[in-house]
Amino acid sequence: MEHAVETFSLTKIFSDWWGRNKVYAVDDLNLQVRGNEIFGLLGPNGSGKTTTIKLLLGLLYPSKGKAVVLGGDGADPKISARIGFLPEESYLYRYLNARETLDFYGRLFGLPANVRTMRIEALLDMVGLKAVANRPVGTFSKGMARRIGLAQALINDPDLLILDEPTTGLDPIGTRQIKDLILELAKRGKTILLCSHLLADVEDVCDRIAILYGGKIHAEGQVRDLLLQTNKKQITTGAISDTTIERIKRLIKDEHADCVVTSPMDKLETFFIKAVADAQQQARPTSGAVSTTEISAFLAAEASQKNILDKLVSASVSRETPSEPTATEQVVGVDTSEPESDEQLLRKLTKPAEPARPGPVPPNRKITTEPVKPKAHEQDEDKKSILDQLIRQMPDSTSPKDNTEQTDKNQ
Amino acid sequence: MHSIWAVAANTIKQALRMKIAAVFIVLLIVLLPVMGVSMTGDGTLKGRLQTFVSYSLSLTNLLLCLLTIIVSIYTLTNDIKQKQIYTVITKPIRRFQLLLGKLLGVVLLNIALLVLFSAIIYTITVYTPKFYGASEADLDSMNNEFFTARAALTPPEVDVTAEVLDTYEKLKKTGQLPPEAGENEIKAELTRRKQLWKRAAVVGQWLVWEFNNVRVLDPNESLFIRYKYEVSINPPDMQVYSRWDVGDNRQYPPAYESFLRKDPIRTFRELEVPAYLIADDGYLAIRFLNVPLNRTTVIFPPDGLEVLYKADTFTANFVRVVLLILFRLVFLASLGTLAATFLSFPVAILFSLCIFFTATISGFCLESFDYLGEKLTWVYYYTVRPLILLLPQFDKFNPAQFLVPARIVPWSLLAKVAGLMICIKAFLLLLLALLIFKFREIAKIII
Ligand SMILES: Nc1ncnc2c1ncn2[C@@H]1O[C@H](COP(=O)(O)OP(=O)(O)OP(=O)(O)O)[C@@H](O)[C@H]1O
Ligand SMILES: [Mg+2]
Numbered sequence: 001m002e003h004a005v006e007t008f009s010l011t012k013i014f015s016d017w018w019g020r021n022k023v024y025a026v027d028d029l030n031l032q033v034r035g036n037e038i039f040g041l042l043g044p045n046g047s048g049k050t051t052t053i054k055l056l057l058g059l060l061y062p063s064k065g066k067a068v069v070l071g072g073d074g075a076d077p078k079i080s081a082r083i084g085f086l087p088e089e090s091y092l093y094r095y096l097n098a099r100e101t102l103d104f105y106g107r108l109f110g111l112p113a114n115v116r117t118m119r120i121e122a123l124l125d126m127v128g129l130k131a132v133a134n135r136p137v138g139t140f141s142k143g144m145a146r147r148i149g150l151a152q153a154l155i156n157d158p159d160l161l162i163l164d165e166p167t168t169g170l171d172p173i174g175t176r177q178i179k180d181l182i183l184e185l186a187k188r189g190k191t192i193l194l195c196s197h198l199l200a201d202v203e204d205v206c207d208r209i210a211i212l213y214g215g216k217i218h219a220e221g222q223v224r225d226l227l228l229q230t231n232k233k234q235i236t237t238g239a240i241s242d243t244t245i246e247r248i249k250r251l252i253k254d255e256h257a258d259c260v261v262t263s264p265m266d267k268l269e270t271f272f273i274k275a276v277a278d279a280q281q282q283a284r285p286t287s288g289a290v291s292t293t294e295i296s297a298f299l300a301a302e303a304s305q306k307n308i309l310d311k312l313v314s315a316s317v318s319r320e321t322p323s324e325p326t327a328t329e330q331v332v333g334v335d336t337s338e339p340e341s342d343e344q345l346l347r348k349l350t351k352p353a354e355p356a357r358p359g360p361v362p363p364n365r366k367i368t369t370e371p372v373k374p375k376a377h378e379q380d381e382d383k384k385s386i387l388d389q390l391i392r393q394m395p396d397s398t399s400p401k402d403n404t405e406q407t408d409k410n411q
Numbered sequence: 412m413h414s415i416w417a418v419a420a421n422t423i424k425q426a427l428r429m430k431i432a433a434v435f436i437v438l439l440i441v442l443l444p445v446m447g448v449s450m451t452g453d454g455t456l457k458g459r460l461q462t463f464v465s466y467s468l469s470l471t472n473l474l475l476c477l478l479t480i481i482v483s484i485y486t487l488t489n490d491i492k493q494k495q496i497y498t499v500i501t502k503p504i505r506r507f508q509l510l511l512g513k514l515l516g517v518v519l520l521n522i523a524l525l526v527l528f529s530a531i532i533y534t535i536t537v538y539t540p541k542f543y544g545a546s547e548a549d550l551d552s553m554n555n556e557f558f559t560a561r562a563a564l565t566p567p568e569v570d571v572t573a574e575v576l577d578t579y580e581k582l583k584k585t586g587q588l589p590p591e592a593g594e595n596e597i598k599a600e601l602t603r604r605k606q607l608w609k610r611a612a613v614v615g616q617w618l619v620w621e622f623n624n625v626r627v628l629d630p631n632e633s634l635f636i637r638y639k640y641e642v643s644i645n646p647p648d649m650q651v652y653s654r655w656d657v658g659d660n661r662q663y664p665p666a667y668e669s670f671l672r673k674d675p676i677r678t679f680r681e682l683e684v685p686a687y688l689i690a691d692d693g694y695l696a697i698r699f700l701n702v703p704l705n706r707t708t709v710i711f712p713p714d715g716l717e718v719l720y721k722a723d724t725f726t727a728n729f730v731r732v733v734l735l736i737l738f739r740l741v742f743l744a745s746l747g748t749l750a751a752t753f754l755s756f757p758v759a760i761l762f763s764l765c766i767f768f769t770a771t772i773s774g775f776c777l778e779s780f781d782y783l784g785e786k787l788t789w790v791y792y793y794t795v796r797p798l799i800l801l802l803p804q805f806d807k808f809n810p811a812q813f814l815v816p817a818r819i820v821p822w823s824l825l826a827k828v829a830g831l832m833i834c835i836k837a838f839l840l841l842l843l844a845l846l847i848f849k850f851r852e853i854a855k856i857i858i
Contacts, residue, residue: 014855057501059854077503085501091494093421095428107417108502152498 004070004160004191005033005056011064012051012215025051027215028065033193033208038186040202040223041195043212049195050088052212053164056193057085070160081109084158088165088195090149094138098129098148101137102155109156123151126181128174142169150178161185164195173273179205203227236264414504418512423520425489426482432520435478439528443467447535456540456549457557464536465811471528472736472810475521479740480763483517483747488756491853500853507845510748514841517744522737529733533726555633556681560728560819561719563637566620568713571605578605611710612701619660620716622695627686627720634689635719636682636697637816640674643708649676652705656698659690666690667698679816686720722819731820732810738832742803743767745837749844752851770802803832 007029014023026048033039041049054060056067058075072079092101099120106116124130127147132140137148146169153161163182167175182192182205196202202209203223210220219226235248245261252259426432446467452458487510490496500509540553578601582588588597612618627634640651650673658667668688674680689695695718701709746766750759769776776799808828813820 054854059497059501060852074501077505080501081503083501085498087494087497089494091497093425093495095425096421100424104417104421105498105502108414108499108504110413110503149498156502 002034003032003068004035004037005031005039005067005193007031007052007056007065007067009065010052010055010062010067012048012055012060013063024215026055026062029212029215029217031210031217033191035191036186036189037207038182038192038194038205040206040209041193041212042197042199042202042209043218044197047212048215049212050164051215053085053162053193053195056162057083081156082159084153084156084161086149086153086161086163086166088168090145090152092137092145092148092152095136097136098124098133098140101148102151105152106155111156119155119157123154127151143171143174146170147174159190161190161192163192165197166194167196167198167201171276173276175201176273414502415508415512415515418499418504418509419516419519422482422486422513422516425486426516426520429485431482431485432478432524435474436524439471439474440531442470443528443531444535446470447539456543456545457553460536460539460553460557461815463539464532464814467532467535468529468732468736468810468814471525471532472739475524475528475736475740476743476767478524479517479521479743480747480767481760482520483513483744484751484756484759484763486513486516487748487751488754488759492756496853506848510752510841510845510848514744514748517747518741521740521744525733525737525740529729533729555683555721556635557817558725559721559817560723560725561635561817562722562819562821564622564625564718564720565714566622566716569606569609571602571609574605575601606713607710610713610715611708612699613708614701614705615703616701618699618701618711620697622697622718624693625689625695625718625720626693627689629721630686630689632686632721633683634686634695636684637679637717637719638682639679639712639715640676641710641712641715642676643710644706646676646705646707650674651676651707651709652702653709654700654702655682656696656700657684658688658696659694660696660698661690661694665696681719719816719818725817728817728819729814731822731825732813734825735808735813735820735828736810738828739803739805739808742832742837742840745840745844749840749847752844752848766802767805769799770805772806773799773802773804774806801836803836 010026010029010031011024012026014025029048029052031041031052041052043049051060055062056069056074057080058073067074070079070082074080074083093104096104102120102123103116106120111119121130124133127150129144129147129151132144137145140148146166150163150166153163161182163178166178170178179201182194186192186205186207194202194206206223208220208222209226211218249259249261447463450459450462450466452460452462490499496509500506504512540550545553575598579594579598582597592600610618625634634657636655636657642651653672653674655670655672656665656667657670658665660667666688668684670682670684672680672682697716697718699709743763747759747763750762754762777796808824812818
């Protein structure tokens with residue numbers, strides 16, 4: 001099948017109870033999303049993005065026209081088993097906790113128990129909610145609920161992922177993760193239909209976009225083609241001297257073109273990620289989401305193998321043996337003030353969170369002077385006594401993991 | 412199937428964790444033992460047990476009915492209103508599976524609660540006599556009249572159509588018909604009077620009832636004649652003297668055994684007679700004599716006489732009564748589900764409660780409408796009456812009405828109620844609900 005999603009003059013007219021007040025929410029829409037592409041649906045508020053998605057999924061019935069999803073009707077269980085859907089707000093059962101929520105949706109897909117548990121754990125890890133997995137979802141912050149919503153959409157390993165403004169309420173790291181995740185999934189041959197008006201997000205990930213206005217497509221095409229300014233060129237260099245700049249300017253002048261020279265600014269996203277990375281290295285307590293890149297492991301394993309079960313088994317194995325040396329390396333390297341790329345920073349930020357994951361309230365120094373030991377210590381049975389000593393001796397150490405690090409260095 | 416179970420489990424969690432069920436559970440757990448201690452009835456141990464069973468079962472029944480209505484409506488309307496249904500219905504689950512899952516959840520919850528509460532009631536009932544150290548005589552009477560399940564024989568209504576026609580013609584000929592009343596009305600009134608006279612005995616008159624096919628399991632046991640008097644003039648001490656003959660009157664001399672009684676009027680009384688009085692072929696005759704000591708005509712109301720005999724154990728009967736309650740809960744769950752598919756929470760609750768209360772008094776409604784004037788009756792016959800008949804008749808199968816007089820709920824009745832209330836009425840409701848829900852636009856918001 002060529003198109004993952006195709007609509008044929010899809011129209012949705014809302015009218016009130018008496019049949020008056022007609023709203024053309026979607027108007028004669030012909031949309032084509034090819035298989036294995038990241039398609040962005042853009043548009044101002046009320047332009048019909050959400051309505052289009054609801055029509056695709058059978059939550060609304062079209063007034064005219066029809067929609068074909070994965071070669072069939074989106075409401076057909078055979079088709080919907082292959083779709084992951086994240087609605088515009090995470091509509092979740094408030095009284096279920098995070099794990100139960102995922103379990104419930106897993107059951108709806110009829111996943112066998114062992115697959116379910118493995119996926120749930122992997123997904124909880126991925127969205128960074130493992131530490132709060134036993135709290136009712138109703139008590140979650142907006143972004144945390146969003147993360148569970150995302151996990152819910154991925155529980156069936158969908159072929160088509162429909163995301164309605166996935167990044168609303170998410171912190172920059174979460175946003176970044178979703179973008180990475182989308183790219184990762186696309187690499188794996190999945191199709192993603194993304195709705196958003198955060199243009200930066202769309203620009204980063206989408207292959208093709210359509211801009212809706214008043215329920216009609218206003219512009220459509222490859223992002224690259226739409227945005228490329230063929231009449232301009234940009235040169236990025238390392239630190240160069242003023243004389244060199246003068247020489248370049250002269251060269252350009254010879255071609256009768258204008259040129260502006262400035263120093264590039266860091267993106268705020270990069271800066272934010274760096275700041276949070278610092279905080280996490282110091283293992284500050286948080287009862288919120290803890291970012292990880294576990295999805296990479298989860299997905300990487302999936303890519304290399306065919307059988308879903310195998311994928312998940314290996315995923316869980318690779319999860320249980322976090323790359324210990326890298327973690328140590330990163331903790332040590334955090335002080336280096338060399339500029340780093342976004343990707344490196346992000347990875348650094350998220351990796352150590354697994355071994356050093358603080359509970360909802362990580363033990364801090366004052367608590368650990370008591371004989372009761374926090375859970376993390378149990379792994380280091382043999383080092384217990386040394387650890388205890390260290391905790392008392394070192395007022396600066398803030399987390400058990402840091403202590404271990406220190407111990408290693410001291411030895 | 413797995414998705415139905417998942418939804419059912421989720422529904423139960425919802426009912427419990429959103430504290431809807433909790434309110435009812437706590438209320439009942441507190442109230443039932445309190446009732447067990449505080450209810451004294453008429454002072455006798457039997458009266459005490461009868462009051463307790465009657466009130467506790469009625470209360471449990473009422474509260475569970477309300478709970479069922481509320482939960483079955485809440486679980487669906489809340490999902491739709493808070494839009495969790497968006498994430499559920501887009502999963503590989505069909506709409507009927509979602510509805511069935513919700514219904515199954517409510518029914519399972521009901522079964523669990525019903526088992527819990529009926530176990531409490533049963534335990535209290537059975538242990539009360541031991542707790543109060545009942546005397547031999549008390550125990551004996553309780554075993555005969557409470558801790559058992561008795562089948563009842565009721566005399567059939569006497570056919571008086573011929574007599575009524577006769578009288579009507581006579582009145583017509585003599586021109587004594589009241590001009591303002593219609594023919595049917597007059598005939599109905601005549602029928603009522605004739606039948607009343609068949610059940611009335613003037614001073615010194617005998618009344619005879621005959622029963623065939625009376626089969627008692629154990630001929631050493633007793634039969635119980637349960638009766639109630641109405642009188643034309645209240646006797647000074649509100650008591651009626653009587654002589655009862657029980658036996659076989661087909662031969663001469665009749666094999667009767669006689670009993671002399673003195674009973675208060677307008678209350679049910681029981682006369683215990685040995686079962687060997689029944690003839691070998693199952694024939695039994697009962698005669699009542701309005702002895703001349705009385706100065707009044709004695710009238711038996713329509714349900715004023717029946718013959719009871721032990722046919723099953725109290726426990727088995729109790730279980731069947733609880734099943735009767737379960738049936739109506741299943742019906743109400745279907746009703747709630749139907750209401751929730753097209754109404755919002757408050758409206759659906761109102762709608763279901765109206766139907767519930769109408770069903771609770773449907774017998775009364777039918778009866779009272781039957782006395783309406785002719786013209787109104789016609790309208791009523793084709794509008795309200797069929798609607799009321801569509802509803803289940805909760806008051807006809809009131810749980811207390813069986814356990815208090817230790818009356819058996821035969822399996823045949825149970826099967827009939829199950830067939831009518833669940834297989835037909837609840838099923839139709841559910842079918843309608845599925846139909847509505849199938850075509851409903853889930854994400855459409857109507858204000
Ligand atoms: N149930 C409804 N009844 C009536 N009108 C509706 C309904 N749902 C949506 N609309 C109208 O349809 C139009 C499109 O709404 P839609 O939710 O698809 O917009 P959107 O593109 O998702 O906007 P946003 O960016 O704010 O999420 C709006 O004018 C809205 O008022
Ligand atoms: Mg929207």
